[in-house]
Amino acid sequence: MIEVRGLTKRYGDVLAVDDLSFVVEPGKVTGFLGPNGAGKSTTMRMVLGLDRPTAGRALVNGRAFATLGEPLREVGALLDPGAVHPGRTGRSHLRVAARANGIPERRVAEVIEQVGLGGAARRRIKGYSLGMRQRLGIAAALLADPRVLLFDEPMNGLDLDGIRWIRGLLRELADQQRTVLVSSHLLSEMQQTADRLIVIGRGRLIADTTTEDILRGLGHVEVRVRSTQADALLARLRERGLTVRRVEADELLVEGGTAVQVGEVANSGHIPLHHLSEVQQSLEQAYLELTGNHVEYHGRQRTAARVSTEGER
Numbered sequence: 001m002i003e004v005r006g007l008t009k010r011y012g013d014v015l016a017v018d019d020l021s022f023v024v025e026p027g028k029v030t031g032f033l034g035p036n037g038a039g040k041s042t043t044m045r046m047v048l049g050l051d052r053p054t055a056g057r058a059l060v061n062g063r064a065f066a067t068l069g070e071p072l073r074e075v076g077a078l079l080d081p082g083a084v085h086p087g088r089t090g091r092s093h094l095r096v097a098a099r100a101n102g103i104p105e106r107r108v109a110e111v112i113e114q115v116g117l118g119g120a121a122r123r124r125i126k127g128y129s130l131g132m133r134q135r136l137g138i139a140a141a142l143l144a145d146p147r148v149l150l151f152d153e154p155m156n157g158l159d160l161d162g163i164r165w166i167r168g169l170l171r172e173l174a175d176q177q178r179t180v181l182v183s184s185h186l187l188s189e190m191q192q193t194a195d196r197l198i199v200i201g202r203g204r205l206i207a208d209t210t211t212e213d214i215l216r217g218l219g220h221v222e223v224r225v226r227s228t229q230a231d232a233l234l235a236r237l238r239e240r241g242l243t244v245r246r247v248e249a250d251e252l253l254v255e256g257g258t259a260v261q262v263g264e265v266a267n268s269g270h271i272p273l274h275h276l277s278e279v280q281q282s283l284e285q286a287y288l289e290l291t292g293n294h295v296e297y298h299g300r301q302r303t304a305a306r307v308s309t310e311g312e313r
């Protein structure tokens with residue numbers, strides 16, 4: 001289990017991690033999601049004792065990393081797959097790590113097999129593709145058979161096969177009742193990978209719940225409606241408790257209702273409509289807005305355009 005309580009890290013003027021609290025439980029794949037610079041790597045580094053918190057604490061199996069007797073047997077991590085000696089073979093890299101940490105030699109062959117590095121393990125790392133380096137980094141994380149695993153952006157730069165393979169491995173590790181925390185800046189990657197999501201933005205916790213709940217919350221539908229009597233319609237919709245935004249003089253966006261409801265409100269007030277449709281906000285855009293990383297809006301997709309023309313005249 002990983003527990004983070006009031007965790008804070010300041011680098012000069014930059015508040016990289018801001019009073020973060022969450023728990024990562026075993027038996028599930030937990031996604032750690034946030035845009036670039038949100039503070040994911042800094043948080044993971046503090047869990048691994050590589051950075052000292054400005055305030056708060058990070059515990060692995062109830063203890064600070066520095067006080068773990070045999071830390072590698074409790075927690076393994078993939079942080080930076082580039083941080084290996086390029087002249088070594090994959091196998092010798094793992095052997096050196098095993099020897100330095102009192103891990104039995106047989107584990108080297110086992111993890112090479114587990115990550116599917118096979119014949120490449122006898123080749124020099126400088127000739128490895130990014131995918132092979134990721135596999136080697138994951139093999140190193142698994143070497144001491146730890147119950148807690150942290151993977152920082154393990155899917156970065158991988159092709160679809162590589163991503164599928166990592167997904168399968170994460171699932172297998174969680175099914176073995178290990179604690180698995182995996183970071184990503186892409187919702188699209190995590191929505192198919194993680195059971196739970198811890199979402200952060202600018203160092204702060206934004207959401208901590210099941211992936212299903214987050215997707216349901218993000219993917220809200222708005223109703224777009226146009227009328228020459230937009231003022232009257234706006235007043236009536238607000239009377240019904242709906243949230244309404246005016247987009248143009250004759251165009252409104254309604255939250256919290258369906259196109260049928262909006263059509264009925266218009267009809268009951270004899271208000272003519274010229275357009276009525278439901279608009280599904282793109283998940284990725286909603287996520288970016290949620291995490292405070294505003295970008296230009298391109299992501300609206302119409303999924304049920306003109307679902308109802310009731311009320312049109």
Ligand SMILES: Nc1ncnc2c1ncn2[C@@H]1O[C@H](COP(=O)(O)OP(=O)(O)OP(=O)(O)O)[C@@H](O)[C@H]1O
Binds near residue numbers: 011043
């Ligand atoms: N050693 C450091 N010195 C100064 N600032 C740092 C340092 N490490 C991280 N930061 C800053 O802290 C913030 C959080 O960075 P961090 O790398 O933790 O984010 P991240 O969510 O992992 O992003 P990415 O996906 O880009 O790795 C950023 O503003 C970053 O510039």
